[in-house]
Amino acid sequence: MALLHPESGRVVSAKDPRRWRGMLTLRAAGGAPDPVRVTLPDGRVVSTCDDDADTVLSTVLGAPVTLTDTPPAGATLDRAVPDAVLAAGVTATVPVEVTTLGAAAPGSFFDFAPIHLVTTATLDRVSAELPDGPVAADRYRPNLVVDAPGAGFVENGWVGRHLRVGAELVLRVLAPTPRCAVPTLVHGRLPRQPDALRVPARLNRIEPLPGLGRQPCVGAYAQVVTPGRVAVGDRVELD
Numbered sequence: 001m002a003l004l005h006p007e008s009g010r011v012v013s014a015k016d017p018r019r020w021r022g023m024l025t026l027r028a029a030g031g032a033p034d035p036v037r038v039t040l041p042d043g044r045v046v047s048t049c050d051d052d053a054d055t056v057l058s059t060v061l062g063a064p065v066t067l068t069d070t071p072p073a074g075a076t077l078d079r080a081v082p083d084a085v086l087a088a089g090v091t092a093t094v095p096v097e098v099t100t101l102g103a104a105a106p107g108s109f110f111d112f113a114p115i116h117l118v119t120t121a122t123l124d125r126v127s128a129e130l131p132d133g134p135v136a137a138d139r140y141r142p143n144l145v146v147d148a149p150g151a152g153f154v155e156n157g158w159v160g161r162h163l164r165v166g167a168e169l170v171l172r173v174l175a176p177t178p179r180c181a182v183p184t185l186v187h188g189r190l191p192r193q194p195d196a197l198r199v200p201a202r203l204n205r206i207e208p209l210p211g212l213g214r215q216p217c218v219g220a221y222a223q224v225v226t227p228g229r230v231a232v233g234d235r236v237e238l239d
Contacts, residue, residue: 001028001036001048002109003057003065009072011101011109012065015180016078017090022061024185036067071109075101082197082216085181090192104174104223113174117144117163118155118219125152126218129199139183139196140218146236153204155220162239168228176208176217183218 003012003023014023027039035049038057046056048067058064076098084094104113118140127134137145144165148154158173165171183196201216208217 001031001067001069002071003061004068004072006064006066008078009076010098011071011075011077012061013077013079014182014185015099016080016096017085017181017185018080018093019063019078020061021090021185024182024187026057026060027188071101071107075109077101077111079180082179082181083201085184086194086197086201090181090185104221112177113221113223115144115171115222115224116140116142116177116219117146117171117173117222118142118177119146119148119150121148121150121154122152122218125203126196126199129203130193130195132193132195135183135193135196136187136190138187138190139193140177140179141182142219144230148236153200153217156204156206156217158220158238162225163222164237164239166228166230166234168226169224169230170226170228171222172225174221174223176204176206177219177221178208178212178215179218 005012012020012023014020025041028036030036035047038046040046040060046053054066057067078096079099081095081097088094102108102110108114118137123135123137156176159175161173163171163173179197179200181197184192184194186192197216200218204217205214206217207214
């Protein structure tokens with residue numbers, strides 16, 4: 001489930017914070033076969049079954065949006081250039097790149113791949129450089145946080161390798177995760193933290209995929225090789 005901007009035809013994303021940072025004030029729950037329920041900043045809840053859902057969400061976000069569960073052909077989103085956002089601020093008009101969704105999972109709303117993971121080694125490395133306290137994993141929005149030793153950014157060396165998580169799940173690590181402006185934004189209880197992007201921009205600016213150029217990276221993208229259930233405390237093994 002996602003929101004579309006009918007005027008541009010693009011998927012709505014806080015990666016363009018000037019226009020869509022309000023997305024981070026919404027909380028969604030549920031899903032097939034049940035309706036998706038979206039909690040608004042004032043505590044009201046709107047459901048995908050409500051006839052006025054699009055109208056309510058458009059009012060909250062200050063621009064027309066439409067709920068959809070079907071990615072349009074060639075789905076894209078706008079991604080503000082991260083360095084430009086750092087320099088000019090989240091309300092400034094900055095260069096925007098058009099990004100195609102689902103490169104590693106065609107026909108989906110995933111930015112690139114269905115799984116994003118980050119290690120405690122990387123979180124600790126970033127936190128050690130922050131003047132305003134440790135960085136919360138929530139800022140980078142991972143599916144999995146892996147407790148791993150190292151001096152930070154160890155995921156860079158996992159590309160092309162497999163991770164077994166628990167007794168069943170096997171993942172193939174595809175690429176380091178290039179960061180947009182989202183980690184710097186207000187996330188619920190978390191205030192703005194621009195250094196959540198400035199630190200990796202200084203310490204781990206690499207080329208995540210050929211042709212993308214050097215970008216600040218935190219964590220790694222992965223795809224599912226063998227599906228399975230996972231739980232907190234499961235053992236993680238790297239091939």
